[in-house]
Amino acid sequence: MRAETDSLRPVRVSRRDVFLLFREAGFLMRHYLRIKFRICPILRTEAYVPDKGEIVDLGCGNGLFAAIMKLGSPARSIVGIDLDARKIAAARKSLGNLSHVDFRLGDLAATDYPKADVYTIIDVLYLIPVEAQNRILRMCADALQPGGTLVLKEMDKKPRWKYLWNMIQETISVKIVGFTLGSHFHFRTREDYVETLAGLGFTVEVVPFHRGYGYSHILFLAKKN
Numbered sequence: 483m484r485a486e487t488d489s490l491r492p493v494r495v496s497r498r499d500v501f502l503l504f505r506e507a508g509f510l511m512r513h514y515l516r517i518k519f520r521i522c523p524i525l526r527t528e529a530y531v532p533d534k535g536e537i538v539d540l541g542c543g544n545g546l547f548a549a550i551m552k553l554g555s556p557a558r559s560i561v562g563i564d565l566d567a568r569k570i571a572a573a574r575k576s577l578g579n580l581s582h583v584d585f586r587l588g589d590l591a592a593t594d595y596p597k598a599d600v601y602t603i604i605d606v607l608y609l610i611p612v613e614a615q616n617r618i619l620r621m622c623a624d625a626l627q628p629g630g631t632l633v634l635k636e637m638d639k640k641p642r643w644k645y646l647w648n649m650i651q652e653t654i655s656v657k658i659v660g661f662t663l664g665s666h667f668h669f670r671t672r673e674d675y676v677e678t679l680a681g682l683g684f685t686v687e688v689v690p691f692h693r694g695y696g697y698s699h700i701l702f703l704a705k706k707n
């Protein structure tokens with residue numbers, strides 16, 4: 483099932499507050515924040531996450547989205563999981579003092595996830611082969627109760643020029659600078675994601691997020707039936 487919406491929810495978290503949380507982080511992290519805010523609607527994404535409950539952020543990286551979610555609503559209890567030990571260490575260092583925020587090292591394709599009301603996956607799946615992506619989405623579906631939420635942020639293959647621009651930028655970030663672990667990209671069309679999620683028992687709302695950005699951002703807000 484699929485509904486598409488253009489209704490953008492308002493941004494509730496300020497860049498300044500995020501920078502404050504990461505004030506002790508190194509130059510590279512602060513530079514990453516600046517770039518991420520400029521090119522990605524990550525602050526807007528927060529408003530699509532339920533305000534309370536147990537949340538697991540899959541592929542949490544250095545904890546940026548966990549930090550944004552906590553700033554957006556302190557009633558959220560958040561666990562972040564990532565494969566990259568350096569990023570988990572950085573997340574713990576910056577955000578270790580926040581209550582009910584925890585980070586764990588783990589491979590999403592091979593780990594059992596803690597039970598949660600909400601799973602968030604922000605700009606992660608394109609780094610993982612499609613078969614493993616589907617396993618991850620299935621594990622989320624199996625772990626969620628009816629009414630539970632999966633917030634999936636990815637890149638669409640349309641508009642085409644934005645998608646191609648994203649490929650160039652990701653190639654620099656992943657393959658040349660080595661900022662993110664991974665060696666190949668596994669982008670999928672929105673139709674493919676919607677069909678896959680619907681097949682796993684989700685009702686999906688598609689939020690095209692690319693307007694105002696040079697990248698083909700897209701959000702899937704999936705509710706377990």
Ligand SMILES: C[S@@+](CC[C@H](N)C(=O)[O-])C[C@H]1O[C@@H](n2cnc3c(N)ncnc32)[C@H](O)[C@@H]1O
Nearest residue numbers: 541542543546564565566589590604605606609
């Ligand atoms: C582009 S970063 C996005 C990080 C974060 N979600 C954000 O938006 O700031 C992709 C993240 O996915 C993680 N990742 C990739 N494959 C993974 C896997 N199989 N298991 C866990 N994490 C993975 C990478 O280590 C990296 O931190």
